[in-house]
Amino acid sequence: MSAAQGGDSSEAPALPDAIADHPLLRCAPPALLPFIQLARLDRPIGWWLLLLPCWESSALASAALHEAPNLFHLTLFFIGAVVMRGAGSTYNDYVDREIDAKVERTRLRPLASGRVTPRAALAFIVAQCLIGLAVLLSFNALTIALGLISPLIVLIYPFAKRFTSWPQAILGCAFAYGALLGWTAQTGALGAPALFLYAAAIFWTVGFDTIYALQDLRDDAIVGVRSTARLFGKRVQIAVGALYATSIASAVTAVFAAGGGWFAYLGVAAYAAHLAWQIAETRENVAPSTALRLFRSNRDAGLLLFAGFAAQSLAFLF
Template sequence: MTDHVADAPPDNWVDRFMPRPWRPYARLMRLDRPIGLWLLLIPCWWGLVLAQIAAGGGMPNLWYGLLFLLGALVMRGAGCTLNDLADRDFDAQVARTRSRPIPSGQVSVKAALAFLILQCLLGLVILLQFNWPTVVLGAASLILVAIYPFMKRFTYWPQVFLGLAFNWGALVGWSAIHGEIAWPAILLYLGGIAWTLAYDTIYAHQDKEDDVLIGVKSTALKLGAASIYWIAGFFIIALILIETSLWLAHAGLLAHMGVASAALHAAWQIARLDIDNPQNCLKLFRSNRDLGLLLLLGLLLDTLIR
C-alpha cells in the first residue's frame, strides 16, 4: 500500500503535515492537488464581484466570499470522491491513478460513500446561509456534479459537462447578491464553460494514451492534432463572452484590463503548448489559476474604486 498518490505534486502539504489516518480522505478530496479547488472557486468569486459592480460597486461581501471558499472546498471534495467511486475500475488500470485511495485499498467503497454523504451534508449547511433563490440554484448544481463522472463513457465531450458543473458558481455568486439571474451572469457562466473546455482539453492530453487503452473518451482524443487550434478558439470564445458580460454589468476600465491580462495569459499558453508533452500540459493546465485570478483582480479593483 502506497502512502503517496502518483499524480499528486511531490512533497505536497498532505503528505508532509496531515496525520496519517486522515491522508486517504484528504487525497479523496484532492487536497494534495489544490488546482481544482481554484478552478471551481474562481468563477464563484467572479460572479460575486461582478454582481457587486452591477449593484454600484464597493466592497464585495467578504462573508459570502468565505462561504464560497468553504463550499468549493467541500463540494469539490464530494465531486472528486464521486468521480473516484465511479472510476475505481478504470483507475486501477492506469499507472498514474492506481495509487489513488480507492483502487489502492486505502479507503473502502463503503467508507468513501459515507464520506461523500458527509461532504454533501456540510455543503448543504453552507448553502443554507444564502437567500432562497441561491439555495435552490446551488442545489440544482448537484445534478451536474452527479452526471459528470459518467460522461467520459458516452461522449468525446465530457469537458462540456465539467464546464457546466465547475462554472455554476458564476450564477450562484451573482444570485447571492441580486436574488435572481441576469444576462451578465449567464454570459459569465457561458464564458467560464468555454474556458474549461480550453484548460481541460490541455489536461486531457496527459491521459490520451491511457484513455484509448481503457476505452474512455475526451476532447483530446476527439480533436487530436488540431487541438491547439480548438483550444485557442475556446479561449477566444471565453474571453469574448466574459468581456460582453462585463459591458452588460457596466464594468469599468480596470475590469476590462483584467480581461486583457487574461487574454495575454491565454496567448502565452497557446504559444508554449506541446500536446505530446504531459509535463508541459500539466504545467499549462495549472497556470489557468493565474488566468482566472488576473480577471478577478481587475473586477476587484474596479468595484473598490467606485
C-alpha cells in the first residue's frame, strides 16, 4: 500500500494511548506508520486482550483432557489476534472517523486526521482479514464455523455507541469470543466450561472497557457518544466491582466444569486479586492517565488466569 494511497504519511504524531517509543514507530518506513497506528500495533494491549481468552480456553481444555498446552494452537491464536484486532480497529476508525475528529484523544488518528484515505483503510481491512482467514482455516470444522460468526459482532460494535449505553457489552461479546474457539479447537466440541469462560471474559471486558471509557467522559458527553462509564457515573466503582465479581464467579464455574485442579483455582484467585486492586483504584473522576494504566494492567490479569490453567495442564502430566 503506497503513501499515495494512504495520504500524507511522512509524519506519525504520537497518539495519547500509544507507547511513544514503540520499536515499530522508530524503525518502520514513514509510509507505513499510519497503517501501524490504524492496526494499533503501537498499542499492543488490544491484541493481548483479544488473545488471552483464546489462550485461557485452550489451556483449560488441555487441562480437562490431561494434555500439555497445544503450542501450535497458541501460536495460531497469537497471529490471528494481532491481525484481527488490527482489522477491527481499522474498521472502527473508518466508521468513527468523523466522531474521532471531534474528540481530543482521537483527533490525530490516521483516518480522522486525513493521513489515510477511507479507500486505503478498506483495502487494509481486507488484507488483514485474509491473513486471519488463513489462520482460522488451520483449525477444525467447528472452530472454523464459529470463527466465521464473530465478524458479525465486530460489524455492529462501532454503531452501538450511537443507540445504547452498553456498547462495552457488544465489545465484550466480540473480544471474549476466543474463549469459545480455544476450547473447540482443542476438544472438537462446545462444552459448558467454554460457555462459562466466555461469560467470564465478557464481564471482564465490559469492566475494563468501562475503565478505559473514563478517559473520554467530557468529550463523549459533548459529541453524544454513549458508554457504560457515562451510564454508571458516580456508581462506576460499584458497577465495575459487580462486573468483575461476576467474571470471577464465572471463571470458577468454568474450572469446576472442566474438572477442577488446584493450579487452575490458584490462577482464578490471582486473577481475582488483580481485579480487586483495579476496583479499589477506580473512580468516576480518576485521572485519564490512571484510567489508561488500569486498563493496560488487564494484560497481567489475563496472563495470571492463563498461567494457572497452563500450570494445571502441565501438572496432570506428572
